[in-house]
Amino acid sequence: MKRIKILKYILIFVFCVISYKLQIARVYAQHSSLSISPPIIELIIKPGKSVLVAYKLINYGDPTVLKSKVVSFSPKDNLGGISLKEYLEGPIRFELDNANLQLNDSFFLKTRDYQQLLLRIRAPEGAPEGDYYYTLLTETQPPPTLEGVTTSKAKAVIGSNILITVTSEGNVDILGKVALFDVIPRYRLNFFGNKINLFDSNDRIPVVLVLENKGKNMIKPQGEIILSGKIGEKSKYEILPQNVLAESQRLLTTKELMKTRYSSLELSGFFIGSYKISTTINFGENSPNIYASTSFVALPFRFLIGLFIAALLTVIIVKIYKRNSEE
Amino acid sequence: MKKIVMFFFITLNFSFLTTNCVNAIDMQSSQYKIQMSNVNSGSDYMTGSGSRLSMTLGQLAAEEFKSNGYLLKAGFQYINSIIPFSFSISNTNIDIGTVLPNTPATGATTLTVSFGSSGEYQVTVGKETMLKTFTDDFIPDTECDSGYSCTISSANQWTTTSALGFGYNMSGTDITADFIDGDYFRPFSSSTSPVIIMSNSNVTLNATPTPNPNPTIPALPTGTPRDIYHESTITFKVNVDANQQAGTYQTVIDFVATPSY
Numbered sequence: 142m143k144r145i146k147i148l149k150y151i152l153i154f155v156f157c158v159i160s161y162k163l164q165i166a167r168v169y170a171q172h173s174s175l176s177i178s179p180p181i182i183e184l185i186i187k188p189g190k191s192v193l194v195a196y197k198l199i200n201y202g203d204p205t206v207l208k209s210k211v212v213s214f215s216p217k218d219n220l221g222g223i224s225l226k227e228y229l230e231g232p233i234r235f236e237l238d239n240a241n242l243q244l245n246d247s248f249f250l251k252t253r254d255y256q257q258l259l260l261r262i263r264a265p266e267g268a269p270e271g272d273y274y275y276t277l278l279t280e281t282q283p284p285p286t287l288e289g290v291t292t293s294k295a296k297a298v299i300g301s302n303i304l305i306t307v308t309s310e311g312n313v314d315i316l317g318k319v320a321l322f323d324v325i326p327r328y329r330l331n332f333f334g335n336k337i338n339l340f341d342s343n344d345r346i347p348v349v350l351v352l353e354n355k356g357k358n359m360i361k362p363q364g365e366i367i368l369s370g371k372i373g374e375k376s377k378y379e380i381l382p383q384n385v386l387a388e389s390q391r392l393l394t395t396k397e398l399m400k401t402r403y404s405s406l407e408l409s410g411f412f413i414g415s416y417k418i419s420t421t422i423n424f425g426e427n428s429p430n431i432y433a434s435t436s437f438v439a440l441p442f443r444f445l446i447g448l449f450i451a452a453l454l455t456v457i458i459v460k461i462y463k464r465n466s467e468e
Numbered sequence: 469m470k471k472i473v474m475f476f477f478i479t480l481n482f483s484f485l486t487t488n489c490v491n492a493i494d495m496q497s498s499q500y501k502i503q504m505s506n507v508n509s510g511s512d513y514m515t516g517s518g519s520r521l522s523m524t525l526g527q528l529a530a531e532e533f534k535s536n537g538y539l540l541k542a543g544f545q546y547i548n549s550i551i552p553f554s555f556s557i558s559n560t561n562i563d564i565g566t567v568l569p570n571t572p573a574t575g576a577t578t579l580t581v582s583f584g585s586s587g588e589y590q591v592t593v594g595k596e597t598m599l600k601t602f603t604d605d606f607i608p609d610t611e612c613d614s615g616y617s618c619t620i621s622s623a624n625q626w627t628t629t630s631a632l633g634f635g636y637n638m639s640g641t642d643i644t645a646d647f648i649d650g651d652y653f654r655p656f657s658s659s660t661s662p663v664i665i666m667s668n669s670n671v672t673l674n675a676t677p678t679p680n681p682n683p684t685i686p687a688l689p690t691g692t693p694r695d696i697y698h699e700s701t702i703t704f705k706v707n708v709d710a711n712q713q714a715g716t717y718q719t720v721i722d723f724v725a726t727p728s729y
Contacts, residue, residue, distance in 0.1 A: 171560045172556070173560045174580075175554065176552045176582075178551075178552035180583070181542070182540065184541075187538075192538055201556070202556065214726075216729075222590050222728070223590070223729065276726060281560070286716075288716055290565055291567050291706060293562040293720075293721050294562070294719070295559075295560040295562060295720075296721065296722045296723065297723055298724040299555045299726075300725065300727070302727060302729050
């Protein structure tokens with residue numbers, strides 16, 4: 142009898158242990174998820190020097206085979222987009238310092254596992270001064286072929302940008318100018334050769350600031366956009382120091398929150414009268430300030446039209462009423 | 469009594485099996501969300517010949533390291549934080565199924581980009597080959613409906629069953645404006661000249677301006693932080709006629725996600 146009791150308890154214990162083991166994690170369809178850090182590095186380097194940068198690549202998806210490589214890129218538009226090239230341009234040399242891994246080698250990564258990529262960046266002796274832009278790409282291997290069904294296999298590729306300035310003396314070429322600073326008006330009037338940007342008082346005012354870098358090195362603008370009204374009101378919006386790559390343009394962004402895709406800032410509120418918007422930009426210590434300004438006029442058109450229609454209707458009603466009472 | 473004890477024991481055991489999702493450092497509630505928190509647990513050092521770069525995750529000022537002939541900065545300097553850039557594809561094997569003549573078949577997958585609050589990124593798409601069999605019979609790229617031609621960078625209507633080909637539609641956040649609704653498709657470009665399908669140039673937050681009671685001073689934009697996940701769905705569509713060679717048609721589509729500079 143005692144034996145049966147003990148056996149019973151053992152059975153319960155085994156049952157409980159097995160039930161723990163049966164607990165399973167959520168399962169998804171073949172899932173690819175990669176994360177890389179840092180997402181960008183900026184390096185100013187002398188010819189003949191090298192630097193080692195440690196990237197952390199994490200696989201949050203299904204176990205997969207990965208491959209890393211470095212390619213060149215160029216700016217694509219003035220919104221910070223990039224155009225990747227299929228090869229490596231320029232004098233900079235890249236290699237992995239990992240003991241058992243080289244660039245373009247395949248490696249396996251389990252779910253939630255990570256690989257540290259020790260990327261050595263070398264500017265050889267005699268490397269021409271200037272800027273060179275690269276992207277470290279890591280790609281997954283597409284899933285195996287399925288027989289009998291039409292399928293599209295997806296390959297996930299994740300990148301991290303590398304901006305390199307080669308300089309012997311540490312001098313960089315700063316040649317920035319404001320390519321465009323204006324508002325996108327609802328109406329634009331030409332009044333004796335002067336352009337007047339007109340808005341309704343309740344309109345949002347999109348402000349566009351495009352900076353052009355004519356130099357051979359990337360620049361990082363700092364500054365602000367200032368809105369001032371006729372009665373002394375003033376608002377300041379700080380410009381984000383985003384990189385403007387060599388010989389390219391970029392739509393600058395302010396730290397303020399609201400903006401559309403093609404504007405640097407979107408002012409909102411109730412505006413009435415004439416307003417001036419100005420910007421002052423510099424590129425770090427001892428660099429000259431550059432300045433641009435524009436203006437706009439805001440009037441309560443919708444309110445005035447509504448008032449006019451209401452007045453007109455009132456007059457008509459009064460006239461009809463008078464005519465009726467005379468008859 | 470013993471039965472009750474045993475029942476209690478087993479019930480207790482099963483209660484332990486119910487687990488909740490646990491996030492490592494989840495700094496949010498219904499009241500707040502910290503997007504750029506000071507989390508120093510990920511601090512690390514990078515070393516080079518005669519150089520050492522201190523990296524600190526979080527809002528602490530990103531340490532710049534200057535040594536003999538170098539200046540190296542990691543992460544976006546205006547955010548002073550090293551936010552990992554993440555990209556996910558929910559399903560890498562997009563099953564379009566068995567395609568019948570003049571009966572459009574579709575398959576979809578979800579693309580997700582996570583970039584903390586730094587925001588600026590792009591995702592491009594390109595096909596490595598035509599949608600083809602091992603014997604090189606292929607399904608041509610869609611040209612959309614007759615009179616509504618589409619190109620690799622401009623979507624247009626594709627609703628008729630007589631319009632044949634292989635193409636894709638996008639829906640969700642940060643997609644290009646030409647995907648007006650689920651009937652708008654583009655053909656795939658080649659992977660050597662990919663096109664942008666998702667992008668965002670907003671940095672930090674996206675908020676609604678607070679209504680301002682004062683009519684003379686413009687309202688300061690304030691509001692709630694932007695969601696840190698950017699998610700869209702790509703739907704593949706195939707339509708063939710009775711002349712299409714029977715077989716298993718396959719291709720590889722490259723999705724390349726890169727942060728901005």
